[in-house]
Amino acid sequence: MTDTHPVLELRNVNKSFGPIDVLHDISLKVKAGEVLCLLGDNGAGKSTLIKTLAGVHKPTTGEIWMDGGRVSFDRPKDAADRGIATVHQFGGTFPLMTIGRSFFVGVEPTKGWGPFKIFDRKKANAVAVKAVQSFGITRIDDGDRLIGGLSGGERQSLAIARAVHFGARVLILDEPTAALGVKQASHVLRIVLEAKKRGIAVIFITHQVTHAMAVGDHFAVLIRGALAANFMRGEKSREEITDLMAGGEALADLDAYMESHDGHAPDLVS
């Protein structure tokens, strides 16, 4: 990459909801063509972090930078306009709309003139089907199908294909594989890799180490809203990562204990 600046960077971001501090001093970078896996226990603040990136929340303090310039998002639309796309857990949020229609929600292709512009269904369907097929999901071939009739993996794939089609540069996926079976999840992981190959920065939240190991280049672990670890692929073993994800809380407790007990670990009780 000739681009030396990270696509997206957080500098000392804090976020609190009234008296509740959720994020503490987070600094993170993600480059183009890189998959950043955001790991952490339930309630660690992962969703809050990505909502801050997506313009849903504003950081209480701290800065967000894109391509070496400071940015500020007042609403999700601002982040979207800068190419930050979020795909939610269940992908298609409009279960009763057709593939073609939901693909183009808000940016419908039209034909005709003046007040008589009509929604170009054929074109919408064709573009949507082509976009998702280019990600290797060839089973989707009819843009008139309803989103609700697709499998979870297909929905995720469609949502990702949609984001990429509309020029996403940063793709945020909040637990895309959580509700999926093994085969469906592997579809989604393949699509994550395909997005990465296209030079998109991917931020991927997951609770499953296998999924993180399969696609991640860069890992960040959140524990109670603080960045507990931030490392590249290969710098830590699978065991260490598993430990960080599952036992991160326990480790933090351990540190706290040792600090207040002159560096002694607690006795093991079995």
Next chain:
Amino acid sequence: MNSLSFGSLARRPEAGSIVSLLLVVAFFVIFGGVQIDRFLGAASWVNLAANLGIVALPVGLLMIAGELDISIGAMIPAGSMSVAIVSGYYGLPIELGIAVALGLGVIVGLINGLLTIKTSVPSLIITLGSLVAMQGLVLAGSVLLTGSAGVALKAPEWAKFLFGHFFGGSYQVLILWWLALTAIYVFFIHFSRFGNWIFAMGGDKDSARNAGIPTDRMTILLFVLSSTSASFVGMCGAILFNSAQVSGGMNYIFNTIVSVVVGGVLLTGGFGSIVGIFFGAITFAVVTQGIYFTDIDRNWSSLIIGVMLLLAVLMNNSFRQFALNYAPRKKK
């Protein structure tokens, strides 16, 4: 793609309403001894369907978008009373009366819409508030201004021609408005991009907003549309019958909701069609007016409506399932 196959028709939101209409007509013909030609030519049910349909269309759109407006029950008498008071009691030009009637609809719609987007209170409750408030305002206002609860109105020829006369014997001119409005709605909802926005709003308002759809403006617009349509129907009634009463209108609340649901709109929003709502209003009108043409005691019509409504809700659910599960099978 054979888009006219039975399968693809059955998946459409209006399928249920067309089936129920056919069933009701068949029932009346077989068990009620209806002469089908006399029945089809009758104005009574067409008039009712037109009055109901003009209000049911925007109410149905609100339901597709995930909202509800019951204040229409007060907007019908509000529309008829305001034109009658302004142009009948005070004798001011009919243009002014029409403007006041429609303007009142716009204002109430704006209030309903603004309250809905600014608060997280369900629109059912908000419009319940405006329903009761408008009822009070119309009654107290007309007693205060005219000293009575009924006002006569003598509209000029052109106004009667446009809004309130009978053609072909006893067909209200409102029927033509209803047909024209239905055509306009079909265009905007099913052919232009705005329809997509409304379905997206009913599917998930937050995602729709994030996709760049002006959800707030659309919500306000739909509320303005429904309360203005209701006051329009009220206004046309006053011009047609040369008088207006403060009472009446309440049954429109239930009748429009029944029409909309029988028309295949999902109560949870996000699914439905203009053609469905159109047929929903016809079905309702056929049941309640058509029963007079049968040997069946008319008191049974409520039972039929109730059963129809329940069936429609169940059917809508299975149509929805049907539509969701649709995957084209390549047979050839």
